Amino acid sequence: MSLVVRAPASTANLGPGFDCAGVALDIWNEVEVSEGNDNPPDPGHIGIRAFGLVASPEGLSFTWTDRIPREKGLGSSAATIALGMVAGAAWSKQKLSAEELLARGGPLEGHGDNLAACLVGGACLTWAGRIAKLADTLPLTPVAVIPPERMRTAEARLVLPPEVSHRDAAFNVARAALLGAGLASGDSGLLAASFADRLHEPYRPSALLTSIRADLPVGGAGATLSGSGPTVIVWASDAQACARELEERYPDAQVLPLAIVGGAHAVG
Numbered sequence: 001m002s003l004v005v006r007a008p009a010s011t012a013n014l015g016p017g018f019d020c021a022g023v024a025l026d027i028w029n030e031v032e033v034s035e036g037n038d039n040p041p042d043p044g045h046i047g048i049r050a051f052g053l054v055a056s057p058e059g060l061s062f063t064w065t066d067r068i069p070r071e072k073g074l075g076s077s078a079a080t081i082a083l084g085m086v087a088g089a090a091w092s093k094q095k096l097s098a099e100e101l102l103a104r105g106g107p108l109e110g111h112g113d114n115l116a117a118c119l120v121g122g123a124c125l126t127w128a129g130r131i132a133k134l135a136d137t138l139p140l141t142p143v144a145v146i147p148p149e150r151m152r153t154a155e156a157r158l159v160l161p162p163e164v165s166h167r168d169a170a171f172n173v174a175r176a177a178l179l180g181a182g183l184a185s186g187d188s189g190l191l192a193a194s195f196a197d198r199l200h201e202p203y204r205p206s207a208l209l210t211s212i213r214a215d216l217p218v219g220g221a222g223a224t225l226s227g228s229g230p231t232v233i234v235w236a237s238d239a240q241a242c243a244r245e246l247e248e249r250y251p252d253a254q255v256l257p258l259a260i261v262g263g264a265h266a267v268g
């Protein structure tokens with residue numbers, strides 16, 4: 001008996017949606033679980049720890065396939081945690097909701113926005129352990145610009161201030177309202193107006209984000225830091241034209257137009 005589970009990458013925050021907004025992206029990690037000891041569980045592996053939150057990994061073999069770049073702001077750890085939990089539920093034949101899995105995996109992941117998007121797919125919001133999937137797709141295509149450098153989320157968190165000004169808070173409340181309305185309605189104009197932030201992006205300086213925002217590529221409606229970076233997502237009405245220009249402007253970066261996809265699931 002064997003089981004294969006897939007889980008997608010994700011981009012979180014989407015500008016003003018700090019720690020609550022996320023979108024699942026078409027880069028997939030996989031795990032194959034089977035009986036036997038060919039690849040016995042490593043208790044330190046975050047995916048094994050996630051599996052153990054749902055079912056015992058003892059006596060099983062695990063083969064992991066990682067395609068999501070690590071430390072790039074694309075939710076690689078959230079995908080691995082989702083893989084473990086969804087695989088554990090499927091192997092043990094438990095029917096667990098996405099919110100139940102979020103509650104179990106949230107403390108391990110630390111970022112509910114990535115994990116929620118990874119579990120349910122599409123564009124979603126999460127708060128207080130709840131998940132609301134607002135759309136399966138959006139009128140703007142995410143184009144990922146992935147620079148060579150890496151960023152550890154824990155380190156990026158350390159630079160965030162404990163307090164922000166009333167003016168910056170009001171700015172973000174307005175943009176977050178636009179973001180939620182744009183995600184729910186599929187209104188590209190609302191989305192384009194929402195892609196600005198004063199809670200986290202100013203404290204995580206990104207020359208790439210600044211450069212792209214100063215001169216949006218053809219077809220680009222806005223740009224956001226993906227999670228804590230360093231990847232930047234350009235939200236495009238014409239993804240191919242946008243990607244071509246970005247490739248010319250940033251030859252050291254990997255440029256990927258990405259579909260918005262469903263959540264983690266067992267294959268077959």
